[in-house]
Amino acid sequence: MSKSNFTRRGVLRTGAMTAGGLALPTILTAASHSGFTNAPAGATVTLGFNVPQTGPYADEGADELRAYELAVEHLNGGGDGGMMGTFSSNALQGNGILGKKVEYVTGDTQTKSDAARASAKSMIEKDGAIMITGGSSSGVAVAVQALCQEAGVIFMAGLTHSNDTTGKDKRANGFRHFFNSYMSGAALAPVLEKMYGSDRKAYHLTADYNWGYTTEEAVKSSTEAMGWETVNTVKTPLTQTDFSSYIAPVLQSGADVLVLNHYGGNMVNSLTNAVQFGLRDKQVNGKNFEIVVPLYSRLMAKGAGANVKGIFGSTNWHWSLQDEGSKAFVKSFGTKYGFPPSQAAHTCYVQTLLYADAVERAGSFAPCAVAEALEGYEFDGLGNGKTLYRAEDHQCFKDVLVVKGKENPTSDFDLLEIVEVTPASQVTYAPDHPQFSGGALGTCNNGA
Amino acid sequence: MDAIILQILNGLDKGSAYALIALGLTLIFGTLGVVNFAHGALFMIGAFCAVTLSRILTLSRTTIDETQTDFLGNPLKVEVPYAHDFFGPVVGDALIDWAVPLAILFSIPVMLLVGFVMERGLIKHFYKRPHADQILVTFGLAIVLQEVIKYFYGANPIPTPAPDVFRGSFDFGAMVGFEANQIIYPYWRLVYFAFAALIIGAVFAFLQFTTFGMVVRAGMADRETVGLLGIDIDRRFTIMFGIAAAVAGLAGVMYAPINSPNYHMGMDFLVLSFVVVVVGGMGSLPGAVLAGFLLGILESFASMSAVIDLIPGINQVIIYLVAITILLTRPRGLMGRKGVMED
Numbered sequence: 001m002s003k004s005n006f007t008r009r010g011v012l013r014t015g016a017m018t019a020g021g022l023a024l025p026t027i028l029t030a031a032s033h034s035g036f037t038n039a040p041a042g043a044t045v046t047l048g049f050n051v052p053q054t055g056p057y058a059d060e061g062a063d064e065l066r067a068y069e070l071a072v073e074h075l076n077g078g079g080d081g082g083m084m085g086t087f088s089s090n091a092l093q094g095n096g097i098l099g100k101k102v103e104y105v106t107g108d109t110q111t112k113s114d115a116a117r118a119s120a121k122s123m124i125e126k127d128g129a130i131m132i133t134g135g136s137s138s139g140v141a142v143a144v145q146a147l148c149q150e151a152g153v154i155f156m157a158g159l160t161h162s163n164d165t166t167g168k169d170k171r172a173n174g175f176r177h178f179f180n181s182y183m184s185g186a187a188l189a190p191v192l193e194k195m196y197g198s199d200r201k202a203y204h205l206t207a208d209y210n211w212g213y214t215t216e217e218a219v220k221s222s223t224e225a226m227g228w229e230t231v232n233t234v235k236t237p238l239t240q241t242d243f244s245s246y247i248a249p250v251l252q253s254g255a256d257v258l259v260l261n262h263y264g265g266n267m268v269n270s271l272t273n274a275v276q277f278g279l280r281d282k283q284v285n286g287k288n289f290e291i292v293v294p295l296y297s298r299l300m301a302k303g304a305g306a307n308v309k310g311i312f313g314s315t316n317w318h319w320s321l322q323d324e325g326s327k328a329f330v331k332s333f334g335t336k337y338g339f340p341p342s343q344a345a346h347t348c349y350v351q352t353l354l355y356a357d358a359v360e361r362a363g364s365f366a367p368c369a370v371a372e373a374l375e376g377y378e379f380d381g382l383g384n385g386k387t388l389y390r391a392e393d394h395q396c397f398k399d400v401l402v403v404k405g406k407e408n409p410t411s412d413f414d415l416l417e418i419v420e421v422t423p424a425s426q427v428t429y430a431p432d433h434p435q436f437s438g439g440a441l442g443t444c445n446n447g448a
Numbered sequence: 449m450d451a452i453i454l455q456i457l458n459g460l461d462k463g464s465a466y467a468l469i470a471l472g473l474t475l476i477f478g479t480l481g482v483v484n485f486a487h488g489a490l491f492m493i494g495a496f497c498a499v500t501l502s503r504i505l506t507l508s509r510t511t512i513d514e515t516q517t518d519f520l521g522n523p524l525k526v527e528v529p530y531a532h533d534f535f536g537p538v539v540g541d542a543l544i545d546w547a548v549p550l551a552i553l554f555s556i557p558v559m560l561l562v563g564f565v566m567e568r569g570l571i572k573h574f575y576k577r578p579h580a581d582q583i584l585v586t587f588g589l590a591i592v593l594q595e596v597i598k599y600f601y602g603a604n605p606i607p608t609p610a611p612d613v614f615r616g617s618f619d620f621g622a623m624v625g626f627e628a629n630q631i632i633y634p635y636w637r638l639v640y641f642a643f644a645a646l647i648i649g650a651v652f653a654f655l656q657f658t659t660f661g662m663v664v665r666a667g668m669a670d671r672e673t674v675g676l677l678g679i680d681i682d683r684r685f686t687i688m689f690g691i692a693a694a695v696a697g698l699a700g701v702m703y704a705p706i707n708s709p710n711y712h713m714g715m716d717f718l719v720l721s722f723v724v725v726v727v728g729g730m731g732s733l734p735g736a737v738l739a740g741f742l743l744g745i746l747e748s749f750a751s752m753s754a755v756i757d758l759i760p761g762i763n764q765v766i767i768y769l770v771a772i773t774i775l776l777t778r779p780r781g782l783m784g785r786k787g788v789m790e791d
Contacts, residue, residue, distance in 0.1 A: 054598075054603075055603070056603055056710070056712070057603070058598070058602075058603035059602050059603045059604045232753055234753045234756065235756075236751075237763065237764050239716070241707050241713065241716050242462055242706065242707055244458045244461070244462070244634075244637070244748075245455060245458045245459075245462075245747070245748040245749075245751040245752070246751055248454050248455070248457075248458055248632070249451065249454065249752060249753065251629045251630070251632060252450065252451060252454070252629075252630055265605055265710060268604075268605045268607075268708055269605070269707045269708065272607070272707065272708060273706075273707075276615070276616075276617065276634040276636065276637075276705075276706070277617050277632055277633075277634055278616045278617035278632060278634065281616060282629060282632075284629065299604055302604060302607075303604050303605040303606070303607060303708055304607060304708070305607030305609065305708070306607070306609070307607070319519060320519070330519060330520075331520065334519060334520045335520065340519045410516070410518075410524065411518070413519070414519075
């Protein structure tokens with residue numbers, strides 16, 4: 001006889017209740033202000049940096065936070081000024097924003113929509129943040145963007161690559177500098193055709209959530225347009241860690257290219273598994289088997305180690321770019337922190353400068369005035385060449401980088417090399433493009 | 449046919465990990481009566497033993513290479529592993545390459561110690577407390593261990609490759625008469641399966657053929673009587689806790705090359721391992737092993753695209769569906785005995 005005096009059912013029930021209790025979202029109460037939401041009254045203005053500080057993207061969040069701290073330092077006149085010296089607009093003087101010293105609060109998105117909304121809400125209502133920025137996931141971006149629209153503050157998205165952020169889920173108070181799935185597909189397709197030819201059979205493994213779908217659709221339609229055939233598309237659970245049972249059938253399908261529409265830990269594991277299965281050493285249909293990763297990040301490349309060598313993908317920005325803006329940013333970031341910035345850090349830094357600049361040009365912190373200043377705004381000197389913040393969908397249009405895993409990296413940060421800088425014109429699409437249809441910006445909201 | 453063989457092979461390595469973790473869980477439950485929610489964290493710590501040894505072996509001194517520059521235009525800092533200085537480049541590189549297998553030796557004392565400290569320092573105080581308390585404290589401990597690892601190693605997965613000779617895959621299909629490229633299987637997964645079989649065999653042999661094992665088995669069956677015979681059963685159970693921790697740790701060490709270790713890998717395995725234990729039959733060691741392999745293989749089958757096309761989403765729920773079916777038809781699990789957790 002066992003000495004135990006509890007039942008199996010009891011154990012399962014207690015376990016379920018424990019898990020349920022831990023998952024309860026924070027509930028916060030609402031508060032409102034007059035004029036527009038959080039109109040700065042004193043000598044300071046508060047920005048809210050909402051980044052993943054815990055959870056799987058915590059390292060990427062830490063890099064975003066470094067960039068934000070650097071941007072605040074530069075806006076307040078500290079450091080070497082970074083990209084403020086190369087930015088085509090001269091509105092920023094290093095005396096804060098509209099003469100008010102910039103302060104900031106941070107929130108932890110945990111890369112969970114409910115946690116991200118709760119932290120954004122808290123920064124808006126308790127800390128008086130006038131603008132929210134950051135994030136490392138499209139699910140979070142879409143959720144926080146909707147919250148900022150309701151609250152009447154500007155949302156400057158961080159790293160979010162799904163078409164939907166500026167497609168069906170776009171909002172008048174939300175702005176995205178980062179590129180998107182469509183642009184990845186449009187930039188990658190010509191390079192893939194040049195490298196691997198137009199007679200290829202592709203097999204897609206796709207993370208089973210919003211970003212995965214839009215990326216699969218974008219890469220599929222761009223590659224099919226140049227003659228590739230899509231043999232199969234398989235959705236993989238976001239929580240999957242071992243992809244062997246998804247990788248193993250790839251060769252049986254007759255495919256000669258594997259497209260991994262995965263990000264973060266998913267990508268690290270699926271690519272590692274694919275390389276373990278020896279896919280890259282195989283010959284199929286008389287050609288070398290190839291793997292493509294549509295969205296690359298340095299942190300992912302680091303996690304996948306030597307497995308990324310020679311694998312193509314796209315990225316929003318890379319520290320090895322030689323334009324004046326990129327060089328200035330890499331110099332200030334590298335001097336302060338000792339290593340080069342990631343693309344997530346770059347987009348967050350740029351978004352902060354763009355917001356501050358728009359406020360200066362509008363002469364007001366009122367969200368609708370800021371939005372108007374950003375809409376249709378053309379600028380240069382921030383690292384991606386000439387860029388347009390399109391009025392119709394609040395998406396930036398700029399050059400996109402096609403990169404490949406470096407064969408002989410010299411350090412942990414030197415993992416990708418730029419293969420091609422795809423010009424903005426090649427990745428631009430109509431605002432009513434089918435991949436972006438179904439939503440409306442609505443009208444901007446000044447809040448209380 | 450080839451697709452079926454492929455998924456059975458795939459299920460074997462995943463099943464090996466489930467079986468090893470579930471075996472440890474069952475050992476702890478059977479001896480100490482504690483449902484250890486921190487067991488997944490032990491698996492994770494094992495994987496980080498491999499990471500740590502690999503880091504120790506690659507500890508480097510920095511030299512300046514004037515001929516190259518870094519990203520800021522300063523002379524490039526080049527890292528030279530101390531292993532090269534001590535053992536020469538050839539032996540040094542071989543040691544670094546074989547870090548994961550070497551970590552087996554490194555992890556055994558570490559895991560025994562972790563298990564001992566965990567049992568004596570915390571879990572011991574909860575033997576007489578309600579089981580809900582035990583679950584909460586071990587779950588809390590799992591979160592703490594996870595955060596400690598994240599603090600020291602970061603949130604990103606850390607690539608920990610297998611030795612060069614085990615990289616890549618072999619064409620199992622061609623070896624048994626199928627067309628080329630139809631059934632490929634990575635060498636390291638075969639190593640993992642063989643390793644798991646060896647460990648499982650060793651644990652069973654230990655319990656079956658040693659006096660210590662006999663006493664432990666007697667204690668599992670009737671702790672009170674064994675105590676009345678003047679045997680210090682508690683001390684033996686503490687040792688079993690250490691052994692269970694070492695089994696989970698070894699499973700983690702060898703798993704490191706399959707998926708780059710990260711701080712939450714333990715949680716990913718924990719829930720499924722509990723399902724494995726319940727399906728196998730609470731307290732049954734052979735049941736845990738059998739259910740581990742069974743559910744691993746079923747999970748593989750459910751992720752075949754032909755199966756997903758037929759029943760969308762089946763890959764996410766198959767294990768739970770099977771668990772429900774088995775528990776409805778065999779309420780004590782596959783090999784559960786009467787009386788365990790049924791008082």
